[in-house]
Amino acid sequence: MTRQAILDAARDLFIEKGYFATKVEEIARTARVAPATVYAVGGGKHGLLRTLIESGTTAEEIPEVLARIESITDPYELIRFIVHATRVQFEEWSGLMRQVVAAAPQEPAVREIQQIAHDSMRGGLSLTARQLAAMGALRDGLEVSRATDLLWLHLCNAAYFIRTDDLGWSLDESETWLDDALAFALLGHLQQRD
Known part of the structure; x- marks a missing residue:
């Protein structure tokens, strides 16, 4: 206690x-x-x-998220899932991660801690990219490593900070946009909506 x-x-x-x-x-x-x-x-x-940061990377829900990524067989569903999962993580951790980002340039020990968070998130994004590749869903010519980079570019904390802080988007707006933007970036087309 x-x-x-x-x-x-x-x-x-x-x-x-x-x-x-x-x-x-x-x-x-x-x-x-x-x-x-x-x-x-x-x-x-x-x-x-x-x-604190390591507790976020080893939380009990992380294996469940990874298992879910591996079980999804529809590429659009997988994209929606990873977008929502990162949104939930951002909601929970953005306050602390803002302070990590602010301190990291001046403190090597904090940079190491930031890297722990980044490595954990990139691991989940890489798994997502590999799953999309296994489905044969990645657009022509898109390698898994570049797909992982595209996921990072859209879903890392810095990207969320830009959308929410700089652009003033709500997390709902951000999630809706990400669903479409990532489908286009990774699959080469959008899902038809009813």
């Missing part, structure tokens, strides 16, 4: 104040433990941030 209280406090403070502005003493005060306990249990700010 102490560990979870420390992680919850760290997550809330990182989102509210940013990585650099958050002090271990504040995390300890919020979690109602001594600062030494934060270091012992969480390894300080860096350890806490790493644990």
Whole structure:
């Protein structure tokens, strides 16, 4: 319970104040433990941030998402599924990932943590591209590696930040657009809608 209280406090403070502005003493005060306990249990700010990000990459729903990607046999359904899955992840993690993105240029340890998140997401996107290739659905000449890049270009956090922050799109608008944009980019045509 102490560990979870420390992680919850760290997550809330990182989102509210940013990585650099958050002090271990504040995390300890919020979690109602001594600062030494934060270091012992969480390894300080860096350890806490790493644990938080890794928890997102190893969450119990991740194997379910990967299994679902492998089970879908319709390319349009697969695209809709991966778009929705990344939207759900963005909704849950965007607050913390904004702080990771902000801190990463100045802090090598945070860049390493950001890479953990990126590698996890790219793994799921690569699986999606391989599944589309196995269906014979990728447009002519599109290799799996380039299809993975196209999925990343559309579905990574930075792309979501552009659509929601810079363009002011709602997540519903973004999801609808992504369904069509990725179908065209990956399959070469749009699904006919009723």
